[in-house]
Amino acid sequence: MKKGKALIFEMGHAGRRGYSLPPLDVPPKPLAELLPQELARQLPLEIPELSEGEIVRHYTNLSRSNFAVDLGFYPLGSCTMKYNPKINEEAAGLPGFAFLHPCQDGSTVQGALELIHRTEECLKEITGMARFTFQPVAGAHGEITGLLVIQAYHRARGEDRRRVLVPDSAHGTNPATAAMAGCEVVQIPSDARGMVDLAALQKAVDEHTAALMLTNPNTLGLFEEDILEISRLVHAAGGLLYYDGANLNAIMGYARPGDMGFDVVHLNLHKTFSAPHGGGGPGSGPLGVREELAPFLPLPVVEANENGYYLDYERPLSIGKVHSFYGNFAVIVKAYTYIRMLGADGLKQVSTDAVINANYLMSRLKQTYHLPYDRLCKHEFVLSAVKQKKKGAAAADVAKALLDYGMHPPTVYFPLIVEEALMVEPTETESKETLDQFIAAMEEIDRRIGENLTEITRAPHSTPVGRLDEVKAARQPRVRWSREKDREKD
Amino acid sequence: MGGQHFLPLTQLERQEMLGAMGAKSVADLFQDIPGEILLQGPLALPPTLSETEVFQHLSSLAAKNKNTREYVSFLGAGVYDHFIPSVIRHIIGRTEFYTAYTPYQAEVSQGVLQSIFEYQTLICQLTGMEVTNASLYDGATALVEGAVMACGITRRSRVLLSRAVNPFYRQVLQSYFNGRSYKVEEIPLQSGKTDPDQLQHSLSEETAALIVQTPNFFGLLEDLQGVADLLHEQGGLLLVVADPLSLPIFKTPAEYDADIVVGEGQALGSPSSFGGPLLGFLATREKYLRKLPGRIVGETVDINGKRGFVLTLQTREQHIRRERATSNICTNQALNALAAAVYLVTLGPQGLREVAGLCLQKAAYAREKINSLAGYAEAFPGTYFKEFPVCIPGEAPALNKKLLQSRIIGGLDLSKFYPELQNTMLLCVTEKRTCAEIDLLVQELEAWR
Numbered sequence: 001m002k003k004g005k006a007l008i009f010e011m012g013h014a015g016r017r018g019y020s021l022p023p024l025d026v027p028p029k030p031l032a033e034l035l036p037q038e039l040a041r042q043l044p045l046e047i048p049e050l051s052e053g054e055i056v057r058h059y060t061n062l063s064r065s066n067f068a069v070d071l072g073f074y075p076l077g078s079c080t081m082k083y084n085p086k087i088n089e090e091a092a093g094l095p096g097f098a099f100l101h102p103c104q105d106g107s108t109v110q111g112a113l114e115l116i117h118r119t120e121e122c123l124k125e126i127t128g129m130a131r132f133t134f135q136p137v138a139g140a141h142g143e144i145t146g147l148l149v150i151q152a153y154h155r156a157r158g159e160d161r162r163r164v165l166v167p168d169s170a171h172g173t174n175p176a177t178a179a180m181a182g183c184e185v186v187q188i189p190s191d192a193r194g195m196v197d198l199a200a201l202q203k204a205v206d207e208h209t210a211a212l213m214l215t216n217p218n219t220l221g222l223f224e225e226d227i228l229e230i231s232r233l234v235h236a237a238g239g240l241l242y243y244d245g246a247n248l249n250a251i252m253g254y255a256r257p258g259d260m261g262f263d264v265v266h267l268n269l270h271k272t273f274s275a276p277h278g279g280g281g282p283g284s285g286p287l288g289v290r291e292e293l294a295p296f297l298p299l300p301v302v303e304a305n306e307n308g309y310y311l312d313y314e315r316p317l318s319i320g321k322v323h324s325f326y327g328n329f330a331v332i333v334k335a336y337t338y339i340r341m342l343g344a345d346g347l348k349q350v351s352t353d354a355v356i357n358a359n360y361l362m363s364r365l366k367q368t369y370h371l372p373y374d375r376l377c378k379h380e381f382v383l384s385a386v387k388q389k390k391k392g393a394a395a396a397d398v399a400k401a402l403l404d405y406g407m408h409p410p411t412v413y414f415p416l417i418v419e420e421a422l423m424v425e426p427t428e429t430e431s432k433e434t435l436d437q438f439i440a441a442m443e444e445i446d447r448r449i450g451e452n453l454t455e456i457t458r459a460p461h462s463t464p465v466g467r468l469d470e471v472k473a474a475r476q477p478r479v480r481w482s483r484e485k486d487r488e489k490d
Numbered sequence: 491m492g493g494q495h496f497l498p499l500t501q502l503e504r505q506e507m508l509g510a511m512g513a514k515s516v517a518d519l520f521q522d523i524p525g526e527i528l529l530q531g532p533l534a535l536p537p538t539l540s541e542t543e544v545f546q547h548l549s550s551l552a553a554k555n556k557n558t559r560e561y562v563s564f565l566g567a568g569v570y571d572h573f574i575p576s577v578i579r580h581i582i583g584r585t586e587f588y589t590a591y592t593p594y595q596a597e598v599s600q601g602v603l604q605s606i607f608e609y610q611t612l613i614c615q616l617t618g619m620e621v622t623n624a625s626l627y628d629g630a631t632a633l634v635e636g637a638v639m640a641c642g643i644t645r646r647s648r649v650l651l652s653r654a655v656n657p658f659y660r661q662v663l664q665s666y667f668n669g670r671s672y673k674v675e676e677i678p679l680q681s682g683k684t685d686p687d688q689l690q691h692s693l694s695e696e697t698a699a700l701i702v703q704t705p706n707f708f709g710l711l712e713d714l715q716g717v718a719d720l721l722h723e724q725g726g727l728l729l730v731v732a733d734p735l736s737l738p739i740f741k742t743p744a745e746y747d748a749d750i751v752v753g754e755g756q757a758l759g760s761p762s763s764f765g766g767p768l769l770g771f772l773a774t775r776e777k778y779l780r781k782l783p784g785r786i787v788g789e790t791v792d793i794n795g796k797r798g799f800v801l802t803l804q805t806r807e808q809h810i811r812r813e814r815a816t817s818n819i820c821t822n823q824a825l826n827a828l829a830a831a832v833y834l835v836t837l838g839p840q841g842l843r844e845v846a847g848l849c850l851q852k853a854a855y856a857r858e859k860i861n862s863l864a865g866y867a868e869a870f871p872g873t874y875f876k877e878f879p880v881c882i883p884g885e886a887p888a889l890n891k892k893l894l895q896s897r898i899i900g901g902l903d904l905s906k907f908y909p910e911l912q913n914t915m916l917l918c919v920t921e922k923r924t925c926a927e928i929d930l931l932v933q934e935l936e937a938w939r
């Protein structure tokens with residue numbers, strides 16, 4: 001095997017150090033008195049020893065082999081990879097936010113509680129919901145919290161409803177969450193328009209239905225035009241309507257989940273509200289509910305009275321806690337900063353531009369790539385590489401080829417109902433020039449498939465590593481570093 | 491209108507693009523939204539602020555808080571005020587790291603992938619376990635995932651949970667388990683530790699796992715010698731909640747033959763941030779690798795035989811397996827995992843032992859001084875790490891109020907979580923607390939009596 005970048009474990013030297021610690025300024029006691037031998041670690045601690053400069057160089061070099069929004073176009077469908085304003089980071093880094101302990105007395109964290117309260121007021125208005133909890137730290141965490149709230153609601157009404165309906169175009173987290181909440185998953189097919197099949201839905205809803213989980217616009221980027229009828233059907237059977245907020249970026253200021261009939265809504269502050277994704281978190285997935293469901297929200301919620309803001313634990317119907325404390329507070333600070341800078345008009349313009357950019361791309365790219373659902377889209381759309389597949393290059397090959405153009409590929413092979421799917425979400429923070437460059441790249445890749453297929457199927461060629469063998473990684477899993485001599489024993 | 495500096499399209503370009511796609515106006519792009527729900531007026535949001543104004547506004551909110559840089563904090567309870575080397579902020583502040591998404595396209599995500607692979611190795615080193623994942627939300631949800639995993643492995647549905655486990659974690663586990671058929675049975679305390687007789691009594695062939703924490707919520711080291719054998723004889727698993735900064739000097743869960751180790755990694759380089767973002771970790775035996783929840787990074791080679799890293803074993807995950815996935819988790823706490831990795835290599839083995847040793851010595855000094863004050867007393871005897879409960883001559887909130895006047899953030903009021911522990915406060919002393927700060931605390935406590 002050829003070596004790639006050195007791992008940190010292959011660097012350094014015994015005796016080197018990268019730290020400086022405060023002195024022991026209390027009279028020391030013999031260690032054996034504080035740490036009896038039978039409680040002491042015997043295992044060696046094999047962590048490399050490096051100086052501070054070596055460590056900085058290692059990670060700085062690693063960072064240079066990573067693509068990011070700040071480096072280029074990132075049209076990863078369903079992930080809303082918009083620009084992350086720098087002021088967000090400044091705000092969250094203020095010592096008055098970053099260095100607060102969650103168990104401090106309420107009188108010492110009034111500003112933090114006020115910020116949570118103010119953010120809640122904004123999100124209520126944007127979504128049309130009555131109350132929010134900020135404990136969920138990711139979209140999927142919001143989903144499980146939502147289903148626990150829904151179950152508690154049904155139980156309080158003396159009903160045991162355990163079926164969760166999920167469209168076949170849904171994010172994988174929806175059925176996984178339902179299973180995690182101890183529910184049975186019923187899949188609802190999409191119709192020829194790419195929307196929830198109303199007849200199938202009508203057949204599926206009954207007295208066992210806990211909820212229908214829906215993304216609107218859906219994962220094809222299409223607005224569910226029958227949403228009011230869907231809402232009527234689910235509610236008539238006594239079920240609730242759950243809104244997966246992954247796609248809210250399409251409709252801010254145009255429509256609200258609450259007005260569509262949704263009872264429970266999770267948002268992704270790391271998507272719609274510009275908090276960065278951090279290479280896979282931290283995120284924030286606050287959950288909003290209608291008034292009737294508010295008593296079931298996790299403990300505590302932020303309330304205000306004449307003495308100021310406080311954490312309310314006196315909520316007997318609450319499902320309990322879903323996070324150690326109040327969620328990813330630092331991410332909430334970033335989202336609030338963003339909302340205050342954009343305001344009502346700005347957020348509406350965000351959705352307008354996200355939709356303009358997506359429709360512009362779609363109208364141009366459908367000339368080269370198959371567009372299975374050829375209709376007005378919202379913030380994203382799904383192409384299919386079936387034509388390219390016939391010529392020998394699959395969606396994955398198109399994606400890998402794009403890497404050589406300095407762009408991140410769209411989401412591939414999702415949603416599952418589209419063969420060779422390429423799910424494109426440009427977001428509103430991209431200029432027309434960038435979109436045109438992307439169109440040109442996609443068209444050129446299609447041409448090159450006809451001219452020199454292997455160049456595409458062996459792409460990428462200009463990245464820090466070439467195409468990686470995922471099958472080998474899964475068949476012979478090596479999920480931590482070990483010394484060469486120990487490896488031979490494996 | 492606000493936020494224009496984030497929106498590159500000009501009015502002219504919008505018109506041009508609408509024209510190119512055959513739309514007359516923006517309204518045409520929203521005609522699929524039914525008229526009944528199309529918003530007529532603007533959202534009622536507070537007025538737009540410029541960058542200068544928004545920073546002033548947020549600074550004024552931040553200034554209403556009393557932060558642990560300006561106040562001396564003795565609060566712990568799962569979130570800690572440890573030293574954060576300045577390199578961490580600079581490395582996690584690289585936009586190549588923090589503005590990337592989950593590394594789905596491995597060829598352009600080697601930075602995140604390799605750093606997580608290194609993080610996974612470091613967590614294995616620290617805990618002594620064989621495998622771990624790319625991180626979970628926090629210690630509490632890591633405990634939930636560990637418990638669910640244990641139930642899955644053993645095909646059993648009953649977990650025993652020590653009452654000396656962090657009460658926040660216990661509450662979260664209960665919320666998650668309420669929805670499904672799993673049951674939690676609590677093992678009571680005996681002198682601040684898991685009651686060994688009750689444990690023996692409750693253990694049965696239906697037990698999926700025993701969940702214990704060491705150092706436990708009171709900072710006491712649990713006696714785990716032989717506990718794993720007891721469980722394994724009955725076919726159950728030992729799940730240990732660990733403080734990563736105790737592990738450089740205290741016996742690791744692996745040395746107790748634990749099957750699953752979970753914990754909170756905030757202490758490894760992340761600020762307390764009012765309780766989030768935190769960092770959950772979960773490590774286990776190699777044979778349970780395919781039962782792990784969440785992302786896992788694995789080593790492989792590229793088309794030219796060069797080493798590289800990818801997300802692996804994805805067939806466990808929600809986007810492939812949907813309702814049969816090991817968990818629903820997708821976004822995790824990658825940037826905090828990176829911070830933890832940088833922290834661990836910056837301190838190195840010697841630095842980590844020193845941090846743990848400093849906490850041990852300084853906490854012992856504070857404990858001895860406070861326990862010897864008239865009116866104050868040791869709550870439980872035993873071996874402690876960096877936290878300890880103290881019986882105080884009055885109610886904890888009143889004492890904390892008094893301490894605030896001397897710019898001290900006091901300890902946690904234990905009566906809120908353990909009604910039997912009235913007038914008891916949980917204090918935490920990390921390596922950052924100086925002798926002078928501890929002496930000031932002692933002096934204030936003495937004066938309050």
